[in-house]
Amino acid sequence: MTNIRALIAEDEPLLAMALAGALQRLWPELAIVAVAENGIAAVQKALEERPDVLFLDIKMPGQSGLEAAQELADVWAQGPQDGTQTQPFPLVVFVTAYDEYALAAFEQAAADYVCKPVSDDRLTRTVERLKDRLQARLHKPQEDERSGGSELERLLGQLHSLLPGAGTTGMAGTTAPQRLSLIRAAVGNQVRMIPIEDVVYFEATDKYVTVTTQEGESLIRTSLKELLPQLDPERFWQIHRGTVVNNRCIAAAVRDEAGKISLRLHDRSDTLTVSRVFAHLFRQM
Incomplete structure (x- = not known):
């Protein structure tokens, strides 16, 4: 599988560099086309580069990884500005420092996750899952995968309800604020x-x-x-x-x-x- 392109969004430069280096070791064919320092920049660069895979830090200043994914989903179907055909929405891997939270959020979700600090063993499993899903996309009608499809809707629906600030309990110890009347x-x-x-x-x-x-x-x-x-x-x-x-x-x-x-x-x-x-x-x- 060649010509697979990825974007990394991580506000800590050393962690972004470490993740990029690990991916180069474990998936030499993968091209890192952009590294974004926050969610806002991630949206802009993703729309410019149209990568196949997104590695999004969940907690970033200005815009979280979830918010960046939501915004991308809103505009992805409009297609590249050069008028070429719209490709499927990128596969999403969220990077999180909250291990138990990640397990609960992604166990049945249409995305993968890696925990900080990222280990080679865990990242290897993620790489294999991404390869399998990218291969599976080759056998699906383009219509079904255009701009993400139901897979993306399921992913964002789950994460929207689980992330802190979504109106429900997210990480352990986070409780919903009092309702407005x-x-x-x-x-x-x-x-x-x-x-x-x-x-x-x-x-x-x-x-x-x-x-x-x-x-x-x-x-x-x-x-x-x-x-x-x-x-x-x-x-x-x-x-x-x-x-x-x-x-x-x-x-x-x-x-x-x-x-x-x-x-x-x-x-x-x-x-x-x-x-x-x-x-x-x-x-x-």
Whole structure:
């Protein structure tokens, strides 16, 4: 198997160098096409290089490995800017310092993991698994693997629920924060008290989050990442990296000819776009 290309995202240069060196020893045919120092750079370089494998540190400044994978999944299907055919979404290997957490998160997931410090024995098993899965892709229709498919959706769905900050217990000792019952939001020079059940959806806008109700829009000075753990996941669904919707306000999910899903809301004319990462929320029962 030749011409396999990989990207490493790791904010500690010595660890990135060590991982690259180990991969060169254990998988000489693998080409390391880029090393990114954080999740934001990883997304940019992955879209430029279109690698076959991603080694993503879970905990990075600015954007975690999971967040980087989610963003990549959102835009990967658009294809390279040169107009060439879209290739399957890269196989993902997460690098973590939390051994027990990794075991729980990845036992049934569509990704592999290695723990810091990375051992040759563990990395050898990962390399063999990657080779097997890359070989298997050669026998699958390109349509099924385009932009990741259900394999990626399953992976990100599992990790989204298990990572700290996702609204559930993640690593040992991490507990979910208290649920919000009231939103204090700015409207002009006033502060509105909005019962959480009145919120139709939240939408990230730069450093703020817009709170949309049937009465209008308000702003809160918090990030969506900080807000998510305080919302009831049974009622509020993240449908895009920048959008969370009250599922009781959804009238219908509409899939277009390209397979993209948009939501129609009760008593509203606006529609919301669903990222393919979260499309599994709207599969028929």
